[in-house]
Amino acid sequence: MSDNSIYKDVLMDHYRNPRNRGDLTHVDVVRRGSNPRCGDDIEVGINFKDGRLGKVMFRGRGCSVCLASASMMTEAVNGKSKLDAHRLAEAMKAWFTADGVKPTESLQALEAVRSHSARKRCVLLAWEALDDALRAE
Amino acid sequence: MSDISVIKNGPLDKFDVATIRAGFPLLAGAGDSLHYLDNAATTQKPNAVIDAIDDCYRHHYAPVHRGLYPLAEEASNLYEAARETVARFIGAPTDQLVFSRSTTESVNMVAQGWVRPRLRQGDQIWLTRMEHHANYLPWQALCRDSGAQLCIIDLKDDGSLDIENCSSLYGSRTKLIALSQLSNVLGVITPVKKICAQAAEQGIAVMVDAAQSVGHIPVDVAELDCDFLAFSAHKMFGPTGIGALYGKVERLAEMEPLLLGGGMVDNVDECFSSWMPYPAKFEAGSPNLADALGFAAAVNWLDDYDITEMHQHVTDLTQYALDSLSRIADVKIYGPRDTWQRGGIISFNLAKVHPHDIGQIAGERGVAIRAGHHCCQPLMQLLGVSATARASFAPYNCHDDVDALVDAILAAQALMG
Numbered sequence: 001m002s003d004n005s006i007y008k009d010v011l012m013d014h015y016r017n018p019r020n021r022g023d024l025t026h027v028d029v030v031r032r033g034s035n036p037r038c039g040d041d042i043e044v045g046i047n048f049k050d051g052r053l054g055k056v057m058f059r060g061r062g063c064s065v066c067l068a069s070a071s072m073m074t075e076a077v078n079g080k081s082k083l084d085a086h087r088l089a090e091a092m093k094a095w096f097t098a099d100g101v102k103p104t105e106s107l108q109a110l111e112a113v114r115s116h117s118a119r120k121r122c123v124l125l126a127w128e129a130l131d132d133a134l135r136a137e
Numbered sequence: 138m139s140d141i142s143v144i145k146n147g148p149l150d151k152f153d154v155a156t157i158r159a160g161f162p163l164l165a166g167a168g169d170s171l172h173y174l175d176n177a178a179t180t181q182k183p184n185a186v187i188d189a190i191d192d193c194y195r196h197h198y199a200p201v202h203r204g205l206y207p208l209a210e211e212a213s214n215l216y217e218a219a220r221e222t223v224a225r226f227i228g229a230p231t232d233q234l235v236f237s238r239s240t241t242e243s244v245n246m247v248a249q250g251w252v253r254p255r256l257r258q259g260d261q262i263w264l265t266r267m268e269h270h271a272n273y274l275p276w277q278a279l280c281r282d283s284g285a286q287l288c289i290i291d292l293k294d295d296g297s298l299d300i301e302n303c304s305s306l307y308g309s310r311t312k313l314i315a316l317s318q319l320s321n322v323l324g325v326i327t328p329v330k331k332i333c334a335q336a337a338e339q340g341i342a343v344m345v346d347a348a349q350s351v352g353h354i355p356v357d358v359a360e361l362d363c364d365f366l367a368f369s370a371h372k373m374f375g376p377t378g379i380g381a382l383y384g385k386v387e388r389l390a391e392m393e394p395l396l397l398g399g400g401m402v403d404n405v406d407e408c409f410s411s412w413m414p415y416p417a418k419f420e421a422g423s424p425n426l427a428d429a430l431g432f433a434a435a436v437n438w439l440d441d442y443d444i445t446e447m448h449q450h451v452t453d454l455t456q457y458a459l460d461s462l463s464r465i466a467d468v469k470i471y472g473p474r475d476t477w478q479r480g481g482i483i484s485f486n487l488a489k490v491h492p493h494d495i496g497q498i499a500g501e502r503g504v505a506i507r508a509g510h511h512c513c514q515p516l517m518q519l520l521g522v523s524a525t526a527r528a529s530f531a532p533y534n535c536h537d538d539v540d541a542l543v544d545a546i547l548a549a550q551a552l553m554g
Contacts, residue, residue, distance in 0.1 A: 005501050007552060015553075038493055038509060039523020063491035064553060122493065 006065065006116060010109035015064040020057045020074035027057060029136050033129035035121050040066045044073075044129040052081050058126060065119050069110060070126030076106055082134050089131040096120050152446050158533045160184050160438075172504045172538040177321050177349060177482050177511075177529035180374045182435075189434035190376060193427040201424040202400060202417070216426050219433035220416070223381055226436045227347075227366065228357035233389060235382040235416040236429055240348040241271040242395075243367030243382035244315075246419060247344055248275035251365075251384075251392040252313055258284030260312045261305065265290045265298055265327065266519050267320045270512040272346040276315055285312070292519065296323040296472040300332075307339045314341060318356070319349035322511045322527065323472030324455070324482035326354065333362045342388065348372050352439055353480060354448050358383050370428065374531075375435030379428035382419070389415040396421040447532040451481035454530045458483055458539045465546055471520055481530035484511070486522060487546060490553040495526040498552060499545035506542065 024030050027045030034041040040062035047054040056074040060067075073092075077085040092107070094100030096114060113119050159165050160183045164173060173181060199212035217231075224234035237243045252262070262276045266289055280287040290306065291299045298316075300306060306314070314336055318329050333343045342364040350356050352373025358366050365388060369380040384392065394401060394412060398421035403411040412418035439447075456476045462468050467488035473479055487495055496508030507527040510517045517523060528542055 006497060007501075012552070036510075036514070036523070038491075063493035065493070066491075116497070119493070119497070 004112065006112045006119070008109045008112060011064070011068045011113075014068035014071040014109075018058075018067055018071040020055070021059060021067075021071065022057055024057055024059055027055070029133045031129045031132035031136060032060075033125040033132070035066075035125055038063065038122070040122060040125055042066065042070055042126050042129055044070070044126055044133055046130075046133050048082075052079060053077050053085050054079075056130070058129075062125070063119075063122055065110075065113055065122040066125055069123045072107055072110070073126045073130060076104060077130065086131060086134050089127045089134070092127045093124060096124055152442070152450055152532075154450070154533065154535045157442075158535075161533055162187065164533055167503075169537075170503045172534075172541040174528040174530065174534065174538055174542060175505045175507050176531040176534075177372070177527065178507055179371045179377070180531055181533065182376070183374055183438050185438040186375055186431045186434045190427045190431040193430045197430075198426065201426050203423075212426055216424055216429050219429040222433040222436050223429075224383075226439070227351060227368075227383060228359045229383045232414075232416055233383055233386065235384070235389070235419040236424065236432075237367075237380045237382050237419075238378060238425075239271075239380040240346060240367045240369045241380075243365075243380055244272050244344065244346065245275050246382055246395045247365050247367075247384075247392070248279055249393075249395050250419075251342075251388060252276075253279055253283070254393065256280075256283045256285050256312055259310060260285040261288050261308070261310045262286070263288045263290060263303070263306055263311055263314045263316075265316045266292050267296070267323055267325065267513060267516045268315070268317055269321055269346065269348070270514070271348075272315055272317060272344075273515065276313075286310075289515075290316070292323075295474075296320070296325040297478075298327055307335050307341060309339070311336075311339070311341045313344060315344040315346070317346040317349065319347075319354065319480040319482075320472070320516075321349050321482065322484050322513050322516055322525070324480045324484075324529075325472055326350070326478045326480060329363060330361050333364075337362060349480060349482070352435070352444075353451070355444055364388050370432040370435060373435055374438060376428040376431035379425050379432050381432075384415075389419075392419070394418050394421060398422050400424070442532070450532055451530045451534075452476045452479070454534055454536065454539060455479065455481045455483065457536060458528060458530070458542065461539055461543045462546070465543065465550075467550070468546065471525060482527065483529070484525040484527045486525050487550060490549050492524040492526040494553055495546065495549045498549040499526075499542065502541065502545045502548060504538075504541050504545040506545075 024045035027047050030045040032043045042060035045057045058070040091103035161181045199209040201213050201216045221231040224231045293299045336343045344365040345363045347366050347368040351368040364385050366383040371377040401418045401421040469486045471484040492508035499506050509524050
């Protein structure tokens with residue numbers, strides 16, 4: 001792939017070997033994000049532990065960007081307080097909608113997707129579902 | 138590269154892809170770095186169209202049907218000459234060709250202006266399963282508002298219309314049949330002429346969405362005998378922002394205008410007004426002179442070629458693409474596998490690879506295809522998918538473009554598999 005490809009190694013690793021993808025039956029809260037325009041459909045589940053995010057899981061279907069972003073999200077928010085997780089979700093939205101700065105180094109692989117406006121929702125779907133789940137708690 | 142010489146020396150000896158391509162500055166400028174296969178979304182523009190628009194603004198621009206000075210009179214004459222050119226292209230009398238913004242606006246004009254006042258509870262409007270949202274949503278909304286029934290002609294496995302199972306299609310409750318002449322997803326060409334003939338026997342009106350057909354296959358409204366036919370300039374090498382609606386004399390006379398405003402009135406009193414005769418009554422607001430001239434330039438450009446020959450070239454490419462894609466493991470092609478009654482549009486999916494990823498990876502390799510639901514969600518539901526990838530061909534495409542598509546699909550498979 002060329003240097004400007006969105007398919008960076010880290011992104012492809014998360015797509016091929018998604019972290020925290022699986023069963024959501026034993027989580028405290030589940031929220032869904034879907035994009036009928038392309039059929040991406042993700043559910044994000046959170047287990048809370050002492051007011052912080054314990055295990056964060058996801059399941060669903062989508063393109064590589066959507067699934068990789070969901071996988072990266074579950075790692076990025078693990079152990080954070082609800083407020084910090086919410087702030088990170090807000091920072092992600094800002095990063096992809098305006099001139100926001102990269103929220104954290106672990107999300108660097110998504111940088112190349114920023115210039116592709118058509119894929120913005122693919123990236124943000126899991127983050128929006130996470131934010132919904134935080135508000136639901 | 139080899140295919141161009143094959144075409145030069147083959148049965149299509151008058152048809153030269155290299156010459157056609159050279160007349161499209163964006164394609165000529167991009168060279169081998171762009172394989173533009175998104176022609177069902179919009180076509181590229183030849184110099185003839187770009188120059189006509191440029192020439193309008195540089196030398197002929199003035200208000201249309203509003204001025205008494207020579208420049209304005211010239212602008213009005215050019216606008217009406219453009220109408221004549223576009224009308225002649227589809228075999229329509231000049232005054233029965235209404236300029237609109239798009240196919241979408243043309244369909245909405247018919248829905249609101251002719252069907253709505255005539256639609257009663259219990260009436261039926263028939264569509265096909267593969268309609269574009271532009272020829273679906275206006276009818277869905279009308280039926281919802283009026284208590285009429287939205288009825289769907291389903292598809293056979295090969296994508297053709299399953300008319301035999303629509304027993305009340307030509308029944309007394311049917312007010313309108315609205316169908317696409319060439320599916321923007323499956324590429325299927327529908328039997329519009331046959332449907333119009335049977336509908337006419339029962340006094341049923343037929344609205345044809347010809348967005349994908351005009352400029353790509355021969356279309357003649359007199360031969361089709363349809364009541365309405367809508368199409369867009371930008372899908373037939375003309376500018377964006379302008380389309381057309383053809384209507385039969387009695388239909389246009391009966392139809393109420395969608396937009397009210399300047400340029401379409403005969404007389405305005407405090408409480409009552411009367412409209413100009415068609416087509417003026419449907420063209421409220423300042424006419425889009427430059428794009429009308431660009432539209433006519435696209436038609437004149439097409440007229441320099443034999444449309445049957447162009448379609449044959451696209452058909453040959455489509456067959457080559459169908460054969461090539463069929464040889465790739467895990468590719469699923471939707472619609473007919475042969476090119477009989479088919480336009481140059483192929484929708485497909487790749488097992489385990491999302492269409493967005495196919496589209497993105499193809500894009501990174503200079504192959505421009507579409508990925509999504511193509512504004513045809515009811516058809517996607519029938520196919521059991523949320524989206525497909527779609528390649529669509531135009532006369533400036535060649536076998537190299539198909540080969541690049543195949544390479545891109547193999548690359549997507551290698552990366553994502």
